[in-house]
Amino acid sequence: IHSMEVATADHRVFPVGSGLEGLFPEGGLQRGSIYQVDSSASLLWSLIAEASSRGTWCALVGIPDAGLAAATELGVNVDRLVLVPYPDTQWLSVVGALIDVVGIVALGPVPAPSDRMLSTLSGRLRERESTLLVRHAWPRSEASITVRHAWHGVKEGGGLLHEHLVHIEATPRHGRPVRSADLM
Numbered sequence: 001i002h003s004m005e006v007a008t009a010d011h012r013v014f015p016v017g018s019g020l021e022g023l024f025p026e027g028g029l030q031r032g033s034i035y036q037v038d039s040s041a042s043l044l045w046s047l048i049a050e051a052s053s054r055g056t057w058c059a060l061v062g063i064p065d066a067g068l069a070a071a072t073e074l075g076v077n078v079d080r081l082v083l084v085p086y087p088d089t090q091w092l093s094v095v096g097a098l099i100d101v102v103g104i105v106a107l108g109p110v111p112a113p114s115d116r117m118l119s120t121l122s123g124r125l126r127e128r129e130s131t132l133l134v135r136h137a138w139p140r141s142e143a144s145i146t147v148r149h150a151w152h153g154v155k156e157g158g159g160l161l162h163e164h165l166v167h168i169e170a171t172p173r174h175g176r177p178v179r180s181a182d183l184m
Contacts, residue, residue, distance in 0.1 A: 014051040014104055014131055017075065023145065023170040023179045029104065029133075032126035033142040037106075037133045040147045041067050042074060043168065047133060047145075048104050049075035056080065059098045062087050062108030063135070092117060099130045106133040113139075143170045 013028030021027045029035065029047065037044055048058045049071075057080050060066050064085035068078055082102060087094040091110045098105050099121075113121065118140060125132055134141065146169050153162030166183045 014048075014056060015054060017046045017050050019181055019183050020046060020168070022181055023168060024143075025179075029131045030142060031103075031129040031131060034122065034125065034132045034134060034138060034140065036138050036141040036144040037135055038146045039135055041065075041070060042166075043145065043147045044106055044133065044135070045071045045074040045076050048106065051104055052077040052080045056104060057082065057102040058104040058106070059084065059102045060106045060108075061094050061098065062091055062110060063106060064108075092121070095121070095132070096124060099124050099128050099132075102130065104131045104133065107135065109136045112137070141173060143172045145170045 011031075013024070013026045013030055015028045016024065024030065029051070035047075037047065044063075045067075048056075052058050053075055055077075058076075059082040061084045066083065066085075068081075071081070072078055082098065084094050084098075091107070092113070095105055095107060121132070122140065124130075148167045150165040150167070151161055151163070152165070153160055163184060168181045168183070170179045172178075
């Protein structure tokens with residue numbers, strides 16, 4: 001029974017990169033959910049790299065400056081990536097169509113959806129077991145994920161970088177408990 005429960009739990013989430021599992025109660029991006037992700041491209045790539053490398057199709061909508069070379073370096077399987085850089089006013093139709101065929105959709109800045117649009121989109125995400133990552137304030141998101149960078153080694157404008165500390169926080173919809181991860 002335990003091995004079946006573990007297998008079932010794995011199917012409810014999309015895996016995330018090493019060191020990021022602790023940000024999520026179930027160890028990965030929950031299927032059927034919306035996450036608000038700050039504008040850090042490396043954070044976005046880190047969140048989808050593991051899922052794409054395991055065969056999950058992902059899509060980027062309204063993010064024309066995605067940086068595919070950086071995505072590849074962070075482990076994203078770009079052969080499993082659909083790009084729609086300029087959806088204009090049709091972003092909702094584009095996202096709706098993609099939710100039907102891909103596991104994770106990342107959405108760039110768009111106007112805030114109405115309650116009706118949000119309810120329809122949320123229902124479709126749950127039905128199709130897809131996950132939406134939005135890069136701006138969004139109502140009813142499962143969690144807000146932010147990143148802070150700290151660089152060490154450079155003194156008074158000179159020297160070499162020795163260390164890059166990345167502090168990531170996931171704040172759930174209701175505010176507590178905030179989960180964090182520190183990566184070097």
